[in-house]
Amino acid sequence: MTRVLLVDDQHLIRAGLSMLCDAQPDIEVVGEADNGREAVTMAARLVPDVVVMDLRMPGVDGITATSRILAERPATRVLVLTTFGDDDHLYPALTTGACGFLLKDAPPTELLDGVRRAAAGDSPFSQDVLRRLVHRAVHARAETPAPVDGLTAREQDVLDLVAEGLSNAEIAERLHIGVTTVKTHITSLLTKTGSPNRVRLALFARGL
Structure with a gap:
């Protein structure tokens, strides 16, 4: 509940x-x-x-x-x-x-x-x-983050779909992977990009 x-x-x-x-x-x-x-x-x-x-x-x-x-x-x-x-x-x-x-x-x-x-x-x-x-x-002239080194191809795929506003389940379906795997990738992306939450991660993906 x-x-x-x-x-x-x-x-x-x-x-x-x-x-x-x-x-x-x-x-x-x-x-x-x-x-x-x-x-x-x-x-x-x-x-x-x-x-x-x-x-x-x-x-x-x-x-x-x-x-x-x-x-x-x-x-x-x-x-x-x-x-x-x-x-x-x-x-x-x-x-x-x-x-x-x-x-x-x-x-x-x-x-x-x-x-x-x-x-x-x-x-x-x-x-x-x-x-x-x-x-x-x-x-607001937010600073553009520096490019992140070390993203895997799959992490980049997940990042692109986060920017589109897709949920974990929707990303999993689109990429034909498990939801748990998606969560793992997002956790890694948050760490690598220094984003405090998923919305900031979406903005990062769009270059802001």
Whole structure:
């Protein structure tokens, strides 16, 4: 059972997400918070597997809340739900350690898949969000990482598919290898590229 904490200052969004998640046999909503300060307190008390985090909230915003939650419990997976108006917040949220980014208007199946993938250690993100992250990185003049020596051909294949936003299972199917093997390659790639998470690895693959 995946334990989820919902964080959003809009009650209707929280209610919709709660109904969606509670209808699933493998997902349990253990709490709801309407601001970042409350989210930090509840995350420490409830110890959720996944925190579904809004970015723009009054008082303590989602970026600060994410940073504080991960500082106290690094194993927590923070999945950001963003809107088109959050471009200025996406890259900062990435640097704090959010594991994935989905749009609030994503189909219910995509949102549920994102929660499950986040809990399983993947980093789900929509292609549109990834494009905006890359665009933001370019305009922020992020430094281009130096080429990495020692990548195997298979690691390069996996890296290319991570950049496309594929999950571990999808990569395994595409390359005709086991999911465990994919995880091994990704762990190696994170180490070799110095990327703290899968989303940063995807940006690295795109030269940012």
